[in-house]
Amino acid sequence: MNGVNTVSSSVVSTTNKSKAGTNTFCISVIGATGAVGREVIQLLEKRNFPVSQLRLFCSERSAGEKFQFRGQTLVARTVERETLVGSDYAILCADATTARSLAPMLAELNIVAVDNSSAFRTDPAVALVVPEINGELLKSKPILVANPNCTTIVSLMVAAPLHRVAQLERMTACSYQAVSGAGLAGMHELESQARAWAADEKIACQLFSRPILFNVFPHNSPRLADGSNEEEYKLIRESRKILAHEHLRVSATCVRVPTLRAHAVALHLEFTNAISPAQAMDILARAPGVRVVDESNGDQPADPQMASGLDEVLVSRIRVDHGGTPGKSLALWVVGDQLLKGAALNAVQIVELLIAA
Numbered sequence: 001m002n003g004v005n006t007v008s009s010s011v012v013s014t015t016n017k018s019k020a021g022t023n024t025f026c027i028s029v030i031g032a033t034g035a036v037g038r039e040v041i042q043l044l045e046k047r048n049f050p051v052s053q054l055r056l057f058c059s060e061r062s063a064g065e066k067f068q069f070r071g072q073t074l075v076a077r078t079v080e081r082e083t084l085v086g087s088d089y090a091i092l093c094a095d096a097t098t099a100r101s102l103a104p105m106l107a108e109l110n111i112v113a114v115d116n117s118s119a120f121r122t123d124p125a126v127a128l129v130v131p132e133i134n135g136e137l138l139k140s141k142p143i144l145v146a147n148p149n150c151t152t153i154v155s156l157m158v159a160a161p162l163h164r165v166a167q168l169e170r171m172t173a174c175s176y177q178a179v180s181g182a183g184l185a186g187m188h189e190l191e192s193q194a195r196a197w198a199a200d201e202k203i204a205c206q207l208f209s210r211p212i213l214f215n216v217f218p219h220n221s222p223r224l225a226d227g228s229n230e231e232e233y234k235l236i237r238e239s240r241k242i243l244a245h246e247h248l249r250v251s252a253t254c255v256r257v258p259t260l261r262a263h264a265v266a267l268h269l270e271f272t273n274a275i276s277p278a279q280a281m282d283i284l285a286r287a288p289g290v291r292v293v294d295e296s297n298g299d300q301p302a303d304p305q306m307a308s309g310l311d312e313v314l315v316s317r318i319r320v321d322h323g324g325t326p327g328k329s330l331a332l333w334v335v336g337d338q339l340l341k342g343a344a345l346n347a348v349q350i351v352e353l354l355i356a357a
């Protein structure tokens with residue numbers, strides 16, 4: 001097909017069947033040149049995803065950028081209708097405006113889309129999915145699935161297994177969010193400020209309105225009428241939707257910190273039913289996609305460097321919340337790689353479940 005980036009014939013299957021007889025799929029990654037898209041490409045290879053053809057898309061800005069996939073060189077192109085035809089799944093890793101503009105065409109072409117942006121997350125007609133929590137929504141094989149906000153995924157990976165047992169009433173989440181949450185440009189900003197500081201040069205601010213080096217500040221998303229910022233509002237609305245718990249009380253304070261990747265969240269949870277730290281530790285030790293870092297074994301509590309590159313969300317400091325209802329309140333420290341479980345990995349897992357459904 002003209003204009004479509006393809007892997008070599010050793011990977012491309014014209015019959016849509018691999019040699020082993022299992023189905024293989026044409027996958028389009030839209031926003032392949034960004035922080036999340038790059039992780040998606042690596043995950044498809046690492047997880048031995050059944051790809052018949054991989055197509056990479058970006059804006060005009062990065063068109064022509066080359067990627068390696070299973071030993072082949074792929075070139076990222078701008079999105080055109082004819083270059084999408086024949087795709088089975090599209091993993092959207094671009095902004096919300098781009099997602100909104102492409103969704104009708106993807107649906108018309110019968111391409112199942114998993115969108116990382118905020119465009120469709122709160123649309124009641126669109127499933128908002130974390131496979132370990134509400135993966136059953138994929139059994140109906142929706143044509144469009146929304147991937148939740150990264151801080152929400154990281155928080156709920158730990159809150160949801162406890163909710164299932166003790167019924168969550170209130171969640172207070174204070175986040176410490178890495179600069180890569182703002183995309184590749186966020187990482188470049190912190191790195192260039194660090195280099196400038198080391199060279200005794202002036203620190204330039206391009207993406208964020210003030211220095212992120214040696215600083216923390218409230219999340220840089222737009223401020224809403226009630227004084228929340230958009231990130232906090234996402235955490236509130238998306239948590240309720242994913243847990244199917246409309247009346248869940250959520251308090252959120254989202255903060256940007258000078259780490260490169262992996263978001264940390266101080267979680268305070270209040271439950272209807274009694275739950276102890278020991279019970280919580282036992283539940284979380286068995287929760288898929290969660291790893292308990294147990295300080296009583298002499299381990300350091302989790303931190304973003306420890307969590308970077310890991311599929312699992314790390315939880316440590318599981319303790320009584322002395323400010324909550326006695327016997328029904330817990331405080332926890334949660335850290336997860338928001339580029340992986342908070343975005344790319346969750347999206348790839350959704351496609352894997354859709355294929356299996």
Ligand SMILES: NC(=O)c1ccc[n+]([C@@H]2O[C@H](COP(=O)([O-])OP(=O)(O)OC[C@H]3O[C@@H](n4cnc5c(N)ncnc54)[C@H](OP(=O)(O)O)[C@@H]3O)[C@@H](O)[C@H]2O)c1
Pocket residue numbers: 030031032033034035036037057058059060061062063079092093094095096098116117118148149150180181182183184185338339342343
């Ligand atoms: N970063 C995170 O931790 C994270 C977590 C959860 C969800 N998300 C969401 O995931 C999405 C991607 O985030 P990111 O951090 O990867 O951002 P990013 O690093 O800024 O990458 C954005 C990507 O979108 C592409 N793009 C922009 N306009 C496009 C267009 N018109 N057509 C096709 N591609 C276009 C960019 O291409 P160029 O290279 O050509 O500019 C780039 O590949 C966003 O919606 C974000 O909110 C991000």
